[in-house]
Amino acid sequence: MGLLARFARQWVAGETREDALRVAKAANGRGIDAIVNHLGEHLRDTGAVEATLGEYFALLDGLDEAGVRGCVSAKPTQFGILIGREYAFSQLLQLLDAVKARRRALWIDMEGTSTTEDTIWIYERLFERYNRVGLCVQANLRRTAEDLGHLLALGARIRLTKGAYRETPDLAFTSRQAIDRQFLVHLEALFRGGRDFAVGSHDGRMIARAIELSSAWPTPFEFQFLQGVREPLKADLVSRGYRVLEYVPYGPNWLPYFSRRLRERPRNAIIMLRSLVTD
Numbered sequence: 001m002g003l004l005a006r007f008a009r010q011w012v013a014g015e016t017r018e019d020a021l022r023v024a025k026a027a028n029g030r031g032i033d034a035i036v037n038h039l040g041e042h043l044r045d046t047g048a049v050e051a052t053l054g055e056y057f058a059l060l061d062g063l064d065e066a067g068v069r070g071c072v073s074a075k076p077t078q079f080g081i082l083i084g085r086e087y088a089f090s091q092l093l094q095l096l097d098a099v100k101a102r103r104r105a106l107w108i109d110m111e112g113t114s115t116t117e118d119t120i121w122i123y124e125r126l127f128e129r130y131n132r133v134g135l136c137v138q139a140n141l142r143r144t145a146e147d148l149g150h151l152l153a154l155g156a157r158i159r160l161t162k163g164a165y166r167e168t169p170d171l172a173f174t175s176r177q178a179i180d181r182q183f184l185v186h187l188e189a190l191f192r193g194g195r196d197f198a199v200g201s202h203d204g205r206m207i208a209r210a211i212e213l214s215s216a217w218p219t220p221f222e223f224q225f226l227q228g229v230r231e232p233l234k235a236d237l238v239s240r241g242y243r244v245l246e247y248v249p250y251g252p253n254w255l256p257y258f259s260r261r262l263r264e265r266p267r268n269a270i271i272m273l274r275s276l277v278t279d
């Protein structure tokens with residue numbers, strides 16, 4: 001586990017809040033704002049959810065004290081959506097109030113399809129109260145075209161991603177080509193009708209298309225990347241004047257997040273195995 005944890009550090013700031021603040025501050029030094037996430041998911045116990053909320057309050061204090069530029073991102077299953085959507089809403093509303101008081105932004109991550117409907121339900125209620133709350137949508141889901149139409153009509157803030165969760169073909173496009181096609185369609189919808197949205201992809205083709213679209217439809221938007229991925233590209237975009245943010249996850253529960261990163265890029269698993277053998 002020690003070696004695994006060391007390898008995971010490429011994508012995870014570390015286990016403590018101090019680790020996250022240090023990595024976020026370093027990103028700021030490279031012209032990149034941070035999106036900090038306390039790792040944890042699938043909580044079914046109200047005590048654990050409330051501890052997560054407490055950690056986010058401390059994180060917001062830490063961001064202010066350290067003078068970090070950036071925002072926070074939260075997963076609905078960290079905030080009790082599996083206990084009930086009203087309960088999760090009540091917890092996320094407390095987080096939203098704290099974020100709003102500090103004039104920062106809040107992003108709501110999107111997880112597996114069993115939570116999509118309730119996540120959108122919660123998001124809409126949060127968005128009514130603060131327009132700097134954004135929602136991740138996943139291009140691999142068949143429902144996303146319809147969801148996006150509805151969310152854009154509300155003026156929602158969107159982070160477009162390809163989607164990190166394995167889904168069945170009745171609910172999701174599963175081939176790389178089909179997902180890429182969907183991403184490009186939704187990207188164009190964002191440039192035509194979106195507000196202050198985020199392009200959440202490491203894929204050079206998606207990024208190049210976003211740049212192309214931004215000259216046809218000049219509108220404020222940002223590129224969002226994960227920590228530890230495509231550093232030269234981030235630097236290049238910053239130097240060209242684009243707004244770039246980096247998702248900085250931290251906490252002891254890093255394994256599910258780390259497994260998704262390995263799965264989406266098999267080369268990462270090979271590099272990890274090599275480093276374990278040669279260590």
Ligand SMILES: Cc1cc2nc3c(=O)[nH]c(=O)nc-3n(C[C@H](O)[C@H](O)[C@H](O)COP(=O)(O)OP(=O)(O)OC[C@H]3O[C@@H](n4cnc5c(N)ncnc54)[C@H](O)[C@@H]3O)c2cc1C
Nearest residue numbers: 109110136161162163164200201202203224225226229247
């Ligand atoms: C800020 C952010 C937030 C996210 N939030 C969510 C969320 O809430 N819910 C969710 O389901 N998913 C989320 N994701 C993950 C997302 O859905 C994808 O699983 C993940 O980003 C991989 O897809 P991709 O678009 O980066 O491209 P991929 O299809 O994985 O990669 C395409 C191409 O990008 C290039 N590339 C990718 N990685 C590297 C690398 N390390 N080095 C060099 N080239 C590389 C390669 O050319 C590769 O072929 C988030 C992603 C980001 C960036």
